[in-house]
Amino acid sequence: MPPIPLLICDDSNLARKQLLRALPTDWDTTITQAANGRQALAAVREGKGNVMLLDLTMPDMDGYQVLAALREQGLPCKVIVVSGDVQDQALRRVRELGALAFIKKPAEPEELRRVLLKAGLLEKTTSAALRPATESNFHIGFIDALREAVNVAMGQAAAMLAKVLGVFIQLPVPNVNLLEVSELHMVLTDVQSGQPSTAICQGFIGGGIAGEAMLIFHDCDIADLARLMNRSALDYSDLEMLLDLSSVIIGACLSGLAQQLDVMFSQSHPHILGNHAAIDDLIAVGKHRWKKTLTVEISYALEGHCIHFDLLLLFTEDSVQLLRDKLDYLMN
Incomplete structure (x- = not known):
């Protein structure tokens, strides 16, 4: 039988490399890679994707849209x-x-082998490998590696949040940047979008990697969040509710990241930063501690509701090299 045209579609170089390494060596395939959904659909039309390994969270055209397009176009x-x-x-x-x-x-x-066998895409065999383990020839940078690690972590946080709120959480591609403190101030201002906001901050440290997690809620969304949580107790205040939500989101995201980095983060007690003026105060303090800040921005949105909030992970400048070292095994 001729080799199976296999298509790997993921916007992350690291994720594609991990999948290439995970492929069974006795699976006879020709491999094409796509960095987004539109490239994937074009490859399928060209006969390069009888089987596809597909990511969901991608820019421009996500995995859900790819699946819908495959069905609509009869591909x-x-x-x-x-x-x-x-x-x-x-x-x-x-x-x-x-x-x-x-x-x-x-x-x-x-797991990949088990799924392929169950789907009838791979035959049980004890014969010698048809080919050596596949390797990619593209460079994987630190930012791409960290973005993919955060992508996995934020998915775990979304799963927990979805159970708490009973809604589907729409996930973005996380933004990862090394910023000067003045640039971080602009990011925070943009996140607030000129709206009154409540910010909750929680420090973390582990394996020499340290930083702060900041969760920013728009004040106009708080009443809707309370309804989703079926808040009825009069003594359960808005701030208590937001602190509880923050514990779920920040804790799950840091836990998912720690698992991949093989560290254990200790977290401080969360505290309220309040409005925009308080965020200015945080940046003023940060000027004395950080020359540059590695910033991860994740914007969560609740499907069917005009509610979104932003999680920022702010790593100290001294943590960057340690993060590079921890991610090196994923890149190589």
Whole structure:
């Protein structure tokens, strides 16, 4: 039989490299890679994707849209989703859109092999490997590696938040940048969008990596959040509710990141920063501690509701090299 045209679609170089490494060596395939959904659809039309390993969280055209387009256009492609978005509703949606299976990132070789066997895409064999383990020839930078690690972590946080609020959480591609303190001030101002906001901050440290997690809620969304949480107790204030939500979101995201970095983060007690003036105060303090800040920005949105909030992870400048060292094994 001729080799199976296999398409790997993910916007992250690191994620594609991890999948290449996880492929069974006895699976006879020709491999094409796509960095976004539009490239993937074009490859399928050219006959380069009878089977696709597909990410969900991508810019421009996400995995859900790819699955919908495959169905609408009648394109013959068997899809296995490989994603960090592990919400129960995400799994249901991809199944409804025709995906054969779902694998949680990062894909383990044994799990990928089991899914391929179950889907009838790989024959059980004890013969010698058809080819050596596949390697990629593209460079994986530090920012890309950290973005992919955060992508997995924020998916775990979204799954927990979805259970608390009973809604589907729309996930973005996280922004990762090394910023001067003045640039960080502009990012925070943009996040606030001129609206009164409540910010909650929580410090973390582990394995020499330190920073602060900042969760920013728009004040106009707080009443809607309270309704989603079915808040009824009169003595359960807005600030207490936001502190509880912050513990879920920040804790789950840091836990997911720590697992990948092989560290254990200790977290300080969260505290309220308040309005924009308080954020200015934080930046003023940061000027004495940081020359540059490695900033991760994640914007969560609640489907069906005009509610969104932003999580920022602010790593100290001294943590950057340690993060590079921890991510090096993922890159190489």
